[in-house]
Amino acid sequence: MNTLIFRTAAPFLSALMMLFSIFVLLRGHNAPGGGFIGGLIAASALAIFGIAMGVSAVRRALYFHPMTIAGSGLLLSALSGFISIFAHVPFMTAHWIYPVIFGVEVPISTVTTFDIGVYLVVVGSISSIFLALEEKDHC
Amino acid sequence: MTASETALILLALGLPFLGAVLSPIFYRLFGSVAPWLLALLPLFSLLQFLRLVPRVAAGETLTGGYDWIPSLGIRFSFLLDGLSLTFAILVTGIGTMIVLYAGGYMKGHALQARFLSFMFMFMGSMLGVVISDGLLMLFVFWELTSITSFLLIGFDNEREASRRAALQALVVTGGGGLILLAGVLLIQNITGANSLSELFATGNVLRDSPLYLAAFILVLGGAFTKSAQFPFHFWLPNAMEAPTPVSAYLHSATMVKAGVYLLMRLNPVMGDTALWTTVLPLFGGVTLMVGSLLAIRQTDLKQMLAYTTVASLGLMVMMTGMGLPHAIEGAVLYLIAHALFKGGLFMVAGLIDHETGTRDLTRLGGLAKAMPITFAAGLAGAISMGGLPPFVGFLAKEGIYEALATGSVFALIFLVVAIIGNALMFAVGFGVGLKPFVGPKVETPKHAHEGPALMWIGPVALGVTALLAALFSHYFNGHFSGPMASAVAGETVEIHLSLIPHIGIPLALSVLTVIIAIVVYMRLTAARAAADTLFTRLGPGPDTWFDGFVRGLVALSFRVSQRVQPGRLEFYITATFISVAAVLLISLVSFGEMPDLPSIPRNFELGHWVIFALAIIGLLAVINAHNRLTAIVTLGIQGFAVAVLFLLLGAPDLSFTQFMVETLSVVILTLVMTRLNLVPSDHRSMIQKVFDGTIAVACGLGFSLLLMRATEVPFNDALTQFFNSYSKVIAHGHNVVNVIIVDFRGTDTLGEIAVVMITGLAILALIRIRAGRSAEGRQGTDNPVDEETVR
Numbered sequence: 001m002n003t004l005i006f007r008t009a010a011p012f013l014s015a016l017m018m019l020f021s022i023f024v025l026l027r028g029h030n031a032p033g034g035g036f037i038g039g040l041i042a043a044s045a046l047a048i049f050g051i052a053m054g055v056s057a058v059r060r061a062l063y064f065h066p067m068t069i070a071g072s073g074l075l076l077s078a079l080s081g082f083i084s085i086f087a088h089v090p091f092m093t094a095h096w097i098y099p100v101i102f103g104v105e106v107p108i109s110t111v112t113t114f115d116i117g118v119y120l121v122v123v124g125s126i127s128s129i130f131l132a133l134e135e136k137d138h139c
Numbered sequence: 140m141t142a143s144e145t146a147l148i149l150l151a152l153g154l155p156f157l158g159a160v161l162s163p164i165f166y167r168l169f170g171s172v173a174p175w176l177l178a179l180l181p182l183f184s185l186l187q188f189l190r191l192v193p194r195v196a197a198g199e200t201l202t203g204g205y206d207w208i209p210s211l212g213i214r215f216s217f218l219l220d221g222l223s224l225t226f227a228i229l230v231t232g233i234g235t236m237i238v239l240y241a242g243g244y245m246k247g248h249a250l251q252a253r254f255l256s257f258m259f260m261f262m263g264s265m266l267g268v269v270i271s272d273g274l275l276m277l278f279v280f281w282e283l284t285s286i287t288s289f290l291l292i293g294f295d296n297e298r299e300a301s302r303r304a305a306l307q308a309l310v311v312t313g314g315g316g317l318i319l320l321a322g323v324l325l326i327q328n329i330t331g332a333n334s335l336s337e338l339f340a341t342g343n344v345l346r347d348s349p350l351y352l353a354a355f356i357l358v359l360g361g362a363f364t365k366s367a368q369f370p371f372h373f374w375l376p377n378a379m380e381a382p383t384p385v386s387a388y389l390h391s392a393t394m395v396k397a398g399v400y401l402l403m404r405l406n407p408v409m410g411d412t413a414l415w416t417t418v419l420p421l422f423g424g425v426t427l428m429v430g431s432l433l434a435i436r437q438t439d440l441k442q443m444l445a446y447t448t449v450a451s452l453g454l455m456v457m458m459t460g461m462g463l464p465h466a467i468e469g470a471v472l473y474l475i476a477h478a479l480f481k482g483g484l485f486m487v488a489g490l491i492d493h494e495t496g497t498r499d500l501t502r503l504g505g506l507a508k509a510m511p512i513t514f515a516a517g518l519a520g521a522i523s524m525g526g527l528p529p530f531v532g533f534l535a536k537e538g539i540y541e542a543l544a545t546g547s548v549f550a551l552i553f554l555v556v557a558i559i560g561n562a563l564m565f566a567v568g569f570g571v572g573l574k575p576f577v578g579p580k581v582e583t584p585k586h587a588h589e590g591p592a593l594m595w596i597g598p599v600a601l602g603v604t605a606l607l608a609a610l611f612s613h614y615f616n617g618h619f620s621g622p623m624a625s626a627v628a629g630e631t632v633e634i635h636l637s638l639i640p641h642i643g644i645p646l647a648l649s650v651l652t653v654i655i656a657i658v659v660y661m662r663l664t665a666a667r668a669a670a671d672t673l674f675t676r677l678g679p680g681p682d683t684w685f686d687g688f689v690r691g692l693v694a695l696s697f698r699v700s701q702r703v704q705p706g707r708l709e710f711y712i713t714a715t716f717i718s719v720a721a722v723l724l725i726s727l728v729s730f731g732e733m734p735d736l737p738s739i740p741r742n743f744e745l746g747h748w749v750i751f752a753l754a755i756i757g758l759l760a761v762i763n764a765h766n767r768l769t770a771i772v773t774l775g776i777q778g779f780a781v782a783v784l785f786l787l788l789g790a791p792d793l794s795f796t797q798f799m800v801e802t803l804s805v806v807i808l809t810l811v812m813t814r815l816n817l818v819p820s821d822h823r824s825m826i827q828k829v830f831d832g833t834i835a836v837a838c839g840l841g842f843s844l845l846l847m848r849a850t851e852v853p854f855n856d857a858l859t860q861f862f863n864s865y866s867k868v869i870a871h872g873h874n875v876v877n878v879i880i881v882d883f884r885g886t887d888t889l890g891e892i893a894v895v896m897i898t899g900l901a902i903l904a905l906i907r908i909r910a911g912r913s914a915e916g917r918q919g920t921d922n923p924v925d926e927e928t929v930r
C-alpha cells in the first residue's frame with residue numbers, strides 16, 4: 001500500500017469521493033442515491049485515505065470521534081421526526097419549506113435533515129469500526 | 140366528570156412524581172426546611188381526594204381520563220369509588236406523614252434528597268395502582284411500585300443484605316407482576332374490557348368463562364407475591380433492610396397492600412365462586428398463622444412488626460375471600476385500621492432506633508419518661524393493633540368476629556385461626572408499643588431523648604386519626620369504610636359497628652382474645668423460645684429456598700450457555716448455516732413448494748451473460764484460492780458482478796449500495812483477517828472441506844429455490860401503484876426507494892440507523908476489550924482500557 005502513486009492520489013481521490021458522497025446524499029430524493037449510499041461512499045473515501053495515510057491522519061481529518069459523528073446523526077434524525085409535534089401531526093410527518101436563496105428556490109425539509117442524519121450515522125459507525133480495526137496493526 | 144376535575148385528579152396523581160423531581164432542587168435551595176415544603180405536594184393530593192369524599196359517599200363513581208394509545212384502546216384513566224378513594228387517601232395521607240418523617244430520619248444523610256425522590260416515585264406509583272381504571276395502566280403502575288421499591292429497599296447499597304433483599308423483592312414482586320400481566324391480558328381477552336369500569340359492567344362473563352381458573356391463578360400469582368402471602372411471604376420481612384421510613388410506608392399504605400387491593404377490586408367480578416371462597420381463606424389463614432408465629436419469634440422491633448404485617452395481610456386476604464355476609468366489612472375496616480397502626484408503630488420503632496441507637500427489644504426499657512410523645516403514639520398504635528377500644532382497630536376486630544361467628548364449620552375453623560392470630564399480634568403490638576417504654580430503665584447505646592417534631596408528627600397524627608375514626612364511627616363508616624365495602628362487595632353495604640359493643644358472641648370472643656394475648660405478652664420470652672424451637676424443627680423456609688432457587692438458576696444457565704456457546708467461532712457459524720439450510724430446504728420440500736425449473740429470461744442479453752460468467756469465474760477463484768486474502772478479494776468479484784447486474788436490470792439504488800457494501804466488506808474483512816493472526820493458508824482436512832462445502836451448497840440451494848419460488852407467485856403491485864402515484868404528491872420525491880426509506884417508513888429507518896449505531900458501538904467495545912487484554916499481557920499495566928480511550 002505504500003506506493004508513491006497511491007499515496008499521492010489517495011487524498012485527491014478521497015476528497016472527490018467525499019464531495020460525490022454529499023452530492024449523492026442530496027440528490028437522493030429524486031434520483032438514485034440518498035443518505036445510506038452517500039454514507040457508504042464517504043466511509044469508503046475515509047477507508048482509502050486511511051489505507052494510504054494511516055489511521056491518525058484520518059482521525060485528525062475527521063476532528064470528531066467517529067462515534068460522535070454517528071451519535072449526532074442519530075440525534076439529528078430523531079429531532080427531524082420531532083418537529084412534527086409543533087404542527088400537531090404524528091411523529092415523522094414530513095415538513096417542507098421553500099426559501100429563495102440567491103434567486104433560486106431551495107426546498108428544505110425535515111426529510112433532508114433526516115437523510116443527513118442517516119448519512120452521518122453510516123459514516124460514523126462504519127469508519128469507527130475500520131479505524132479501530134486498522135489501528136491495531138500500527139500499534 | 141368535567142374536564143377540569145379530570146385534570147385536577149390527574150394532577151393529584153402527578154404531584155408525587157413532581158416531588159421526585161423537585162426534592163433534590165429543594166434540598167439544595169432550602170436545606171432543612173425542604174421536607175416541610177415537599178410534604179405540601181402529597182398534602183395537596185390528599186386534600187384533592189378528601190374533597191371528593193362526600194360525592195363518593197353518596198354513591199357516585201367518578202371516572203375520567205385521556206387517551207393514551209388510542210389505536211389499542213388504552214386510556215390513561217382513573218376510577219374513583221369507595222375502594223380506590225379510601226386507598227388514595229391512605230396513600231397520600233400517610234405519604235405526607237412519611238415525607239416529614241423521612242426528612243427527620245434521614246437528616247444529615249448525604250443522599251437524603253435522592254431518598255426522598257425515590258420515596259415520591261414510590262408514592263406516585265402506588266397512587267397510580269389504586270386509582271387506575273385502565274387494566275394495562277394498572278399493570279404499568281403495579282410494576283412501577285416493584286421497581287421503585289427495589290430502589291428503596293436497596294437504598295443502602297453498600298450493604299450486601301440490602302442488595303439481596305432488594306433483588307429478592309424485585310424478583311418476587313416483579314415476577315408476580317408479569318404473571319399479573321398475563322392475567323390482565325387473559326381477562327381482557329375473555330371479557331373484551333379494557334378498563335375496570337368496563338369489566339364491572341360485564342357481570343358474570345368472567346366467572347362463567349371456561350378460562351376462569353386460569354385467570355384466577357394468574358391474578359392470585361400477582362396478588363399473592365405482592366401482598367406476601369404464604370409461600371411468598373419471605374421477601375417482606377427482608378424488605379425492612381430499607382431505611383425505616385420506607386418500611387413504615389411499604390407496610391402500611393403501599394406496595395404490600397396492592398395485592399389485597401387487587402383482590403378486593405376484582406371481588407365483584409371474580410369473587411363468590413367456590414374457588415375464590417376456598418383458596419383465598421386457606422392461603423390467608425396459613426399466612427396469618429405463619430406470620431404471627433414468626434413475629435413472636437423476633438426481638439428486633441422492625442422484624443416483629445414486619446412479620447405481623449405478613450399476618451395482617453393474611454387476615455385481610457382471608458376475610459376478602461370468606462364469602463360471608465359481613466366478611467368484607469371486617470376486611471375493609473381491618474385494612475384501614477392496619478394502615479393507621481402499622482404506619483404509626485413503624486415510625487415509633489424508627490424513632491426508638493434513631494434516639495437510642497438500638498432496635499433490640501431485650502436492650503430497651505423504661506423509655507417513657509425520656510420519650511413521652513413517642514410513648515403515647517406507640518401506645519395508641521398498640522391498642523389499635525390489639526383491637527381494643529377506643530381505636531378503630533376495635534371496630535375491625537369486632538367486624539371480623541361478627542362475620543366469622545355466624546358462619547358454618549368452615550368459618551369456625553377460620554374463627555379459631557383469627558383469634559389465635561389476633562392474640563399473637565396483640566402481644567407483639569404491645570411488645571413494640573409498650574414494652575420498650577415501661578419497666579426499669581435500661582442503658583442504651585445513645586442517650587435517649589425525645590425525637591424531633593418532624594419525626595413524631597406522623598405517628599401522633601396517625602394515632603389521632605385512628606382514635607377519631609372510632610369515636611366518630613358513624614361518620615367514618617358512612618364516608619370511608621362503608622363506600623369502600625360497597626365497592627368491594629359490588630353492592631351497597633352499610634356498616635353499623637361502633638365503639639358501643641353489643642353484648643354477644645363477638646364481644647365474648649374479644650375478651651377471650653385479650654386474655655390469651657395478655658398471657659402471651661406476660662410470657663413473651665417463653666413464647667419466643669417456643670416459636671423459635673418450632674421453626675428450628677421445621678427447618679429452612681422459603682427464604683432459604685429462594686436462595687437455592689437463584690443459585691440453581693445461575694448454575695443451570697451457566698451449564699446451558701457453556702453447552703450452547705463453547706466459544707468456538709466455527710461451531711457458531713456451522714450451527715447457524717446448518718439451521719438456515721435446514722429451515723429453507725425442509726420447509727420447501729415438506730410443504731410441496733418447490734419451484735418449477737425456470738426458463739431463461741427473454742431479455743437476457745450477451746452483456747448479461749458476460750457478467751454472469753465473471754461472477755462464476757469469481758466463484759471458482761474463491762474455491763481455488765490458497766490464502767485467505769485472495770479468497771476475500773476474489774469473493775468481491777462476484778459481489779461486483781451482481782451489482783452490475785442490478786444496475787443493468789433497473790435497480791440503480793440497489794446496485795450502488797451493493798457496490799459500496801462490497802468494497803467496505805472487503806476492506807473490513809481484510810482488516811479483521813489480519814488482526815486475527817490466522818494462518819494465512821487454508822489448513823483444513825479434505826473431509827472438513829467437503830463438509831463445509833456441503834453446508835455452503837445446501838444454503839445456496841435453499842436460498843435460490845426460495846427466491847425462485849417467490850418470483851413465481853403472481854406479483855401484487857398494489858404497493859408499487861401506491862408509491863408510484865403518491866411519492867411525488869405526498870413526499871415531494873421522484874425516487875420511490877428513497878422516499879419510502881426516509882418518508883413513508885421513516886420511523887423504521889430511524890430504528891435501523893439506531894441499530895447500525897449500536898452495532899458500531901458493540902464492535903468497538905469488542906475490539907477495545909481484545910486490545911486491552913493484549914496490552915495488559917504485554918506491559919502488565921493495571922488499567923489498560925484507559926490507554927485505549929480515544930479523545
